[in-house]
Each structure stands twice: as C-alpha cells, then as structure tokens.
Amino acid sequence: MKSFKNNPIVKKLGFNRIILFCILLLMYGVFSILIPGFAGMARIMSIFNYVYFLGFLALGVTFVIATGGIDFSIGPVMFCCALMAGYSMNTYGAPVIVSILMSIAIGLCFGTFNGYLVAFVGVPPFIVSMATMNIAKGLGSVFTQTQSVSWPQGNDPSGKGWFRGLVKIGDIPTGLILFAVAVVILFFVMNNTKAGRYILCLGSNKEAVRLSGVNVRKWQMLAYVICGTMAGIAAIFFVSAYTTVQPGLGDTYNNEAIASCVMGGTSMAGGLASIGGTVIGVFVISLLQEGIMAMRMTKEVQMIITGLIVIVFVYADVSARRRKS
C-alpha cells in the first residue's frame, strides 16, 4: 500500500481521489447489478441532471470552506433565486435571459451579504449562513406568495423554453459540457490565480496573511461572493432539469454539497481545497441519490443516508488531519 501511495502518478492524482473514484465505479457497478436497467442512458442522464446543479453548489462552497468558513445557505439561496426569477418571468413577463441574469444577480447579492457580514462585521460564518438560510426561504415565500413556480417547458409555445438547452439538446448533455467548463475555470482560479492563492492562504493561516499586508477582508468576502453566484447559476440548472421550485425548501442540498466537498478532499479547517475531488464527490452523491430513488426508497431515507455520509467523511477528514500532522 505504501509503495502504491508513493507512486508518482498516484501522488499527482491524489490517493484519496483515486479511492473516491474507485468507490464511484463500485457504486455504479453495485446499483447496475441490483437495479435492472440502471446502466441505461436514461438513468445516466438523470444522474447528470443532479450533477449539474449540485456541482455548481459544491464548487461554490469549496471556495468558502477553503477559507476555513462555511455556508449553510446555498440550497435555500438556490431555491430563492429560482423562485424570484421564475416568478418575475411568469407574473411580470420578464424575458428568459433577464430572469437568468436575475437569478445569478440574486445569488451574487446573497453571497455579498454573507461575505460582508463574515469578513467586515466579524459574525461567525455558521451564524451568518444559518440566518441567511432562513432569509432566503422567507424571501422566496414572500415574493411568490407561497406559491410554487414552474419554469417553461422545452416545447412551450411562447418559445421561452430555450434555456433547457443548457442541460440537454437532443441527446447531447450540454449541461455536462458547461459544467466541465466551469470546473476548468474554477480549478484554474483556485490553483493558479492571486485570488485563489489568497483564499487558500486565508484558510491556512489568516493572521499571518493579515500581517503580510494582504487585505484579508476583501479576499474572504470574495469567496462568499463566488459561492453565492454559483448558487444563482445552480438555480438555472435546477429549473432546466426539474422545472418546478417550491418555496421553503432547499436546505437538504446544503448537506449534499458540503459532503461532496469534504469527501473530495477539501479540508474543513481550510487551507486545502480540491476542485477535482469536489467533482468526484458530486458524482458520488448524485449517483447515490439516483440509486436510492431507483430502489424506491423515500426522500427521508435519502436524507438519513446523506447525513450519515457527511458524518463518516467529516470523521475521516478529522482523523486524516490528525494522522498527517
């Protein structure tokens, strides 16, 4: 095992990520054996639908966790964005492109709000994001008068359904291409830009970064802004795949996004983030959700399993850090 770990390719790819990828393949194999027809194209497309929005949420929250913070509001913020933008389109006749931009802008506003409170006011991220979670839920409900909002279908006679091409055009999973582009951009930002470096260093040793003369507040806030914006984008992919959004929901996706990050190798203490690992984590969670659903288990069972996964990976992260140090 030690020689495998010390293999240059394994070192480059990361031992944990290789194990996680093997788990992904194993899960797919097990589900394919247990559930007839699971390996079919329809099921794979369904998994991709989950990957798109969860992927954007998880990529965004990776930046926040890298600073040593947390954002528990991403799920409800995503729903709030989809509700407000969709309601504007349905009720006030806003064009689709305006609604899409509105969704991203709302996400950005939530991210800025969270980031300002954490970085400039000094409120702990845990408290801020819990409060924002309720604000997002409430705002979405108030704005839509507690009504669910449906975005246009692909074959909508008004021609408003074109945005569904974001996830699929014919049999081509365009969402996967867009997601891959986002992954490449964010991987580059995290690992090869000044912003990414400051964000990682903040999580590693905030006080030393401050004493170095870096504007820590600005960069800490940026991480939350990225996270909020990604929640706004995730909302577009969510409605492109699932059409309808209900007010007061969305918090289950927090756990799933955070679990994806942590199992992918992003440290909960900050300073260490893996965009590639997050992507594999997203696929694992999405596959699991799809598998559980295909086995006709209820949403409540899904929540229990996701909760357990979070605990297992948090424990693994804590013990791995102890071992390493």
Place this chain on the structure above:
Amino acid sequence: MGTYQISPAWMEYYLEPEPDRRAQLLARLPDTEPDDGSNSFRKRLFALRYLNGEDTQPSVDRYLWQCVNFVQIYDTSRYFKKSGRREAEQLLSGNGYLEAVRAGIDGERAVYWEIRNAAARFFKTCSGKEYRRALFGLLSPGSEDQKKQMTLEAWKMTIGLGERLGMAQTLELWTRAVMDEHRRADPMAEARMQKLLAERG
C-alpha cells in the same frame, strides 16, 4: 555556510517582530555599531521586505508572506510544478534573497537573520486561537495538534518544497534559517521533525 554571528545590538533588531520598531533600530544601529559588512544588505532587505511602491512606512511583509505562500505552493505544485517553481523563484528574487545569497557571507548573514525574524513572526501566529480552527472554524485545535501542524508547515515550506520543485540547493539557506527558528520556537520541534521525516521516508 558560516555561523552568521552578530552583535547583541543587531540581535535585538532581529528579535523585534514589529516592523515600525525595527525601522527605528535600523535607522540608529549603523551609527552606533561597527559595520560587520552586512549593513547595506540589512537596509536593502528591510526595504524589499516591508515597503510597497512609494511607501516610506512598512505596509507589507514579503518574508512572512513567503512563509505562508510557500506552504500553499507546496500543495498546489502537485499539479502546477513549473508555475510553482516560477512563483517561488519570483518571490525569492523579489525580496532580495537570491541577491543576498549570491553576495557571499555578508549577504547570507543579513538574509539568514531576516528569514529567522520572519519565521519567528510566522510561528507566533501558529500559536494563536485562529490558527487551524477545525470544523469550519467552530472548534479550536488542541495545543499539541497546533504544534504538529506547525512542524508540518515548517517542513512543507522548506524541505518539502525544495524536494517537490527541485530547488533544494536554492532553498538551502532558507531551509536552515526556518528550521533553526522552528527549533527555537518549540523545544520539541526537532523530535517532531525527525518523526515527520521518518514517516515521509
């Protein structure tokens, strides 16, 4: 490499963590202490370390930033080895390290003690309550965990980075200064480092 002896007055300068106080000492000491050959480097390194653009007062700390940044370069250079090496070389060049090392014993002496001063400032931040808070910043780590983490970061920014980027020779003086300061900051540092080195093979 020499032992880099300095007078007690200059030692006071290098033990002082605050840039403003150091600026005062640097303005005074060259007039009161005999020049050991390193004074011109001390002034140049001070300017390169603390002054930003047209500033006349210290506003940044490039050596401290190097400590933090080298840990991250170690982590990210797993994927971007070339850019990691380029970035490390830029840092070393921009803060006068390469120039001082090439200049011989007088330059080495000045930069050795400058690094130790920065490393001391870095290790001091590692004992603060904000350092390495676990579980999304909710829990403070134990003192032993903090020290182990500090040793790991000392290794990453010196030996680890040198090995990963093939810069061990360039970083020789940097490594020596950081390790000397690490031993001074924590009496158990040497034992921890040896254990870490053994584990890393």
